[in-house]
Amino acid sequence: MPALPPGLTEWLPSGFVTAFLGLIWYEQKAGEARLNRRIDELREDQKELREKVDALPWKLMELLRANQPVTPER
Numbered sequence: 001m002p003a004l005p006p007g008l009t010e011w012l013p014s015g016f017v018t019a020f021l022g023l024i025w026y027e028q029k030a031g032e033a034r035l036n037r038r039i040d041e042l043r044e045d046q047k048e049l050r051e052k053v054d055a056l057p058w059k060l061m062e063l064l065r066a067n068q069p070v071t072p073e074r
Helices: 014-068
Strands: none
Touching: none
């Protein structure tokens, strides 16, 4: 890592760089947590959609049977 320019270390308060890096690390972890929550929400939405799609053929068959009564000719 390159050395800081002379005089900069006297100008910066002690611990400033550490605090700044800590803030960046904290924001990175918070961003990851937000992303993971969103992924979980999308997985739940996908699961619900898959259940609806899987039930669709049965609903279509029920609708067709309800609209066309069975007759002896069939």
